[in-house]
Amino acid sequence: MANEPTRIMLGVNESTIKGYPHPSISSRKAFEWTLQKIVRSNTSGFKLQFLHVQVPDEDGFDDMDSVYASPEDFKNLKNRDRARGLHLLEFFVDRCHAIGVACEAWIKRGDAKEVICREVKRVQPDLLVVGCRGLGPFQRVFVGTVSEFCVKHAECPVITIKRSAEETPQDPVDD
């Protein structure tokens, strides 16, 4: 059996619920599931690769009250996004470090589903794990455009981990 670890890429994103940059429920769920069900005690057998895709804030909702008066302002905006992304990745890297699982993490900008598939092509992981909102208790429409796209187009096996009903916030569109 080969000695290189199994490389598992995880697409992770921020929660939509609060402004504070903590991982979404479905990202955390996908991560915990991977550790419990796949990695288990075999910490040297796996390497986790965390990819966070930042979506350019097209409608500028978060920045409604901001005033852009100079190129410097835009630079500050980019730095702020970068800091949020780093903070998010730190959560996952810290956990891996604590339990002794090798990992790496990086940030890309663009459309999440397309960037994830492009990064799979480039990095060639053995497996891609993506979380998705799944079905909330009062919801009939499946919320998983990113995961559905990746299952179809990513050039490696893909596992979709759905949030469970009890992990779903009051408004199932939140994550």
Next chain:
Amino acid sequence: MANEPTRIMLGVNESTIKGYPHPSISSRKAFEWTLQKIVRSNTSGFKLQFLHVQVPDEDGFDDMDSVYASPEDFKNLKNRDRARGLHLLEFFVDRCHAIGVACEAWIKRGDAKEVICREVKRVQPDLLVVGCRGLGPFQRVFVGTVSEFCVKHAECPVITIKRSAEETPQDPVDD
């Protein structure tokens, strides 16, 4: 971390290429991938559950030259199907036994995609692995109705393992 092994259900079927009941290319691929990339050296951490769904032979193609003259003939037919299914499962159980991975295997009859989802509901594995034909070198249509259905409807995470191009037989509809 829990001590119970991670239970991985694998849907396995016969090859369509020859009459002899050996596993399909995609079933074997899904099995080998699971051992190499997930189980690895942690043989006590996993239990494999092989489900073979026999599709009732509606058009009777295999039995074109058979003559059914008594109830006994139908019983013989059922016994023959059963023997083929057992032979198929024996392949996987033997391999698991040889490398020391716990397993169990069983046969059900019916529509593969529906039976697999029903068995997931009943057995509640941690993960379902299904092979699929994927894209052949000269083929544009995705051949994976069972896997696509399971990804959407099975009540557990699902991995679809595609055959690679070099494993695809001349006629990509074969498996």
